[in-house]
Amino acid sequence: MTDWTGAGLASALGDREQIKAMGDQARRLLADAKSRGWAVDEETGTHLRNAITQAEDRLSRISLNIERLRRKPKFGNDDYAQRAAAHFQAAMDSDDRSLIPVYQTVLENLKPVREALDIAMSKYDASNDSATQYLGKPKED
Structure with missing residues (x-):
């Protein structure tokens, strides 16, 4: 049986510490990119961005269900149903x-x-342009 509790999702995606570490790594990656600590070519970056987009799309498709889970389910009006x-x-x-x-x-x-x-x-792209300006364009044979 599938465990749809937060603990079940966390287990599927990693425990709480792994999810926190994922966020820390994402923020570190952003800081490195901003400080020119790394660069990625367009082809590789496009593949990685497509993977991120696909993950975001899949997660956003369940957002309606997530919003439904925020509301108390309609189990009935008696005391037990309301407590449940x-x-x-x-x-x-x-x-x-x-x-x-x-x-x-x-x-x-x-x-x-x-x-x-x-x-x-x-x-x-910027570092590529700088290198081309500095070194010049390759000579054709």
Whole structure:
């Protein structure tokens, strides 16, 4: 049976520390790109950006379901149904291991990676242009 709790998603994507580390690495990558610490050619950058876009698209497709999980389910009106619905709702969004915060963190971690790739691709083009100006164009035989 699939575990759709936050702990289950975190297990699929990594534990809480791994998700936090993913965010830290994404921000470090962005800082490195901004400081000209690395550059990437357009072909490689495009492939990486496509992978990020695909991940964002897949995650955004479930966002409607995530929004539904924020609301208390309609299990019924009796006391037991109301307690069960409140428990279900709390399980989805009660702490940083719950499904909704884990989902949001993973989605947010992709943004700095995308930005870093865009910057790194532009840095590669700029460094390529600088090298061509400095060294000159290759002579044709």
